Amino acid sequence: MNPALLMWRAASFLVAAGFVGLWQLVANLKLVSPVFLPGPDRAWASLVRGFTSGDLLAKTIGTLEHMAYGWLLASIVGIALGAMIGSSKAMRSYVAPSLEFLRPLPVSAIIPVAIALFGLTQGMALFVIAFGAIWPMLLATVHGFAAVEPRLYEVARSLHMSRLAVIFKIALPSASPDIISGMRLSLTVALILAVVCEILAGLDGLGYWVLLSARAFRSADLFAGVILLGAIGYVTAQAMSMVEQRLLRWRTSGH
Amino acid sequence: MILSATARPHPPAAAVSPAKAQIAFSHVTLDLGGKTIIEDVSLDVKPGEFLCIIGASGCGKTTALRLAAGLYQPTSGDVTFDGASMRAPRRDVAIVFQDYGKALLPWRTAAGNVSLALETIGMPASQRPARIDELLHKVGLPNHAGKYPAEMSGGMQQRLQIARCLAQEPKALLMDEPFGALDAMTRQGLQDEVLELVAASGATVIFVTHDLEEAIYLGDRVIGLLPHPGRIGIELTIDLPRPRDQLTTREQPEFLRLRRELFDFIKASEA
Numbered sequence: 203m204n205p206a207l208l209m210w211r212a213a214s215f216l217v218a219a220g221f222v223g224l225w226q227l228v229a230n231l232k233l234v235s236p237v238f239l240p241g242p243d244r245a246w247a248s249l250v251r252g253f254t255s256g257d258l259l260a261k262t263i264g265t266l267e268h269m270a271y272g273w274l275l276a277s278i279v280g281i282a283l284g285a286m287i288g289s290s291k292a293m294r295s296y297v298a299p300s301l302e303f304l305r306p307l308p309v310s311a312i313i314p315v316a317i318a319l320f321g322l323t324q325g326m327a328l329f330v331i332a333f334g335a336i337w338p339m340l341l342a343t344v345h346g347f348a349a350v351e352p353r354l355y356e357v358a359r360s361l362h363m364s365r366l367a368v369i370f371k372i373a374l375p376s377a378s379p380d381i382i383s384g385m386r387l388s389l390t391v392a393l394i395l396a397v398v399c400e401i402l403a404g405l406d407g408l409g410y411w412v413l414l415s416a417r418a419f420r421s422a423d424l425f426a427g428v429i430l431l432g433a434i435g436y437v438t439a440q441a442m443s444m445v446e447q448r449l450l451r452w453r454t455s456g457h
Numbered sequence: 458m459i460l461s462a463t464a465r466p467h468p469p470a471a472a473v474s475p476a477k478a479q480i481a482f483s484h485v486t487l488d489l490g491g492k493t494i495i496e497d498v499s500l501d502v503k504p505g506e507f508l509c510i511i512g513a514s515g516c517g518k519t520t521a522l523r524l525a526a527g528l529y530q531p532t533s534g535d536v537t538f539d540g541a542s543m544r545a546p547r548r549d550v551a552i553v554f555q556d557y558g559k560a561l562l563p564w565r566t567a568a569g570n571v572s573l574a575l576e577t578i579g580m581p582a583s584q585r586p587a588r589i590d591e592l593l594h595k596v597g598l599p600n601h602a603g604k605y606p607a608e609m610s611g612g613m614q615q616r617l618q619i620a621r622c623l624a625q626e627p628k629a630l631l632m633d634e635p636f637g638a639l640d641a642m643t644r645q646g647l648q649d650e651v652l653e654l655v656a657a658s659g660a661t662v663i664f665v666t667h668d669l670e671e672a673i674y675l676g677d678r679v680i681g682l683l684p685h686p687g688r689i690g691i692e693l694t695i696d697l698p699r700p701r702d703q704l705t706t707r708e709q710p711e712f713l714r715l716r717r718e719l720f721d722f723i724k725a726s727e728a
């Protein structure tokens with residue numbers, strides 16, 4: 203690691219530590235009632251307690267599951283649909299207007315529809331999360347497939363590659379930078395919607411845990427949940443970046 | 458007129474019977490976007506022949522090559538390969554594109570790019586590594602198998618594209634200004650390499666270039682196109698001895714005479 207990067211890391215760590223210190227100070231001085239604002243010490247204690255003797259681990263896994271299933275479903279459907287639409291000019295011109303109409307639709311508007319269709323169930327959560335998370339991937343995949351270098355299709359023709367080989371060996375890898383950045387955006391959307399669905403439908407997970415803690419004025423537990431949600435968002439985004447760097451090594455190499 | 462004066466009658470090529478030609482254009486006309494780009498071109502290329510096509514920019518060289526490749530279909534007339542109509546690109550006719558940067562898969566290494574052709578011709582995975590080594594060695598890239606195109610120079614990328622084309626085991630190689638974007642030294646090196654590779658494989662070559670000396674140096678025959686619409690304006694047989702040499706061949710009086718003749722042709726065609 204080079205010195206400049208080390209400096210940045212150290213600085214951002216100091217800033218984070220400063221925030222925690224400030225938080226502790228505010229709590230200790232009781233500037234905000236402890237009923238609403240626990241100190242980091244109490245939040246941490248609640249976190250440890252929740253994992254060792256409570257069911258915080260189960261809640262975390264619950265949220266991760268909601269998020270992952272919805273995101274995976276969105277990925278599969280989004281990439282498949284995006285590939286179909288993006289690889290055909292005719293499809294693009296037919297479907298693009300509908301996409302433009304559906305895309306800015308706030309996902310919150312679809313939630314009542316989903317509840318009417320599925321009730322307050324896991325199925326509803328899956329549908330809402332997938333619906334919200336699909337857009338970044340779908341649009342990125344359409345763009346990626348439409349932007350494949352035409353010369354490569356000529357290489358494929360001259361080699362008599364099969365349709366399937368063209369998709370998997372040329373179009374998909376060529377579109378992969380777009381697809382992966384779409385998948386990274388969707389990850390955040392999936393987490394947000396997982397929490398929203400848990401709160402709305404009372405599904406087992408951190409979102410519902412946070413809601414119950416708030417209602418019972420267990421502010422330490424509430425903060426423990428919020429910290430965990432932040433950690434999930436951070437860790438999954440980091441993991442995705444690492445996957446991205448590995449898969450797209452060919453892009454960054456060379457001059 | 459200069460053109461008719463310089464375009465010598467050329468009995469050997471003209472007298473070749475259609476059955477003997479490997480690539481044959483007969484009265485080929487092509488319209489694109491409502492414009493006639495190629496008009497009434499007839500041309501026979503014999504097996505193993507090295508044919509160069511020259512002409513001013515925009516005269517239809519690339520279009521003619523794409524017709525030979527089966528990437529375009531003639532509006533009228535016929536392009537045949539070994540007697541069969543070119544309805545689509547053929548695996549045994551390989552194309553070397555000028556823009557090597559766009560014709561390689563950037564996400565595959567040098568070995569992976571060659572492998573693409575081997576995978577497609579159905580070579581078993583176990584035999585591929587040895588063949589890839591052999592091909593990369595042949596084009597002078599033996600130690601670069603693991604490099605991505607972005608890590609290679611222009612000359613190396615063009616070598617790689619040639620290696621992939623050789624992996625198709627082509628009967629004919631179609632090259633569109635393959636060295637146009639390279640510096641003079643790299644260019645001369647690659648010219649000699651291509652001559653060696655072609656001599657070894659016996660492939661038929663159509664080579665498009667705007668460099669008159671390159672055309673004479675490489676070719677058995679040089680055809681010059683006239684623009685708007687593209688048609689054949691001159692045809693020269695190059696009888697310079699082989700193997701050719703960058704220094705001595707280019708100094709021969711016959712070389713200089715041919716260069717003069719092509720130069721006058723280009724000047725007249727642009728006027």
Ligand SMILES: Nc1ncnc2c1ncn2[C@@H]1O[C@H](COP(=O)(O)OP(=O)(O)OP(=O)(O)O)[C@@H](O)[C@H]1O
Binds near residue numbers: 512
């Ligand atoms: N798809 C197309 N539609 C319409 N016109 C075209 C098309 N492709 C090429 N042309 C025209 O055909 C003519 C010949 O083009 P071509 O690319 O074959 O020329 P060229 O001899 O290869 O030129 P250069 O030396 O610049 O590569 C040009 O006037 C060009 O504008």
Ligand SMILES: [Mg+2]
Binds near residue numbers: 518519520633
């Ligand atoms: Mg051209």
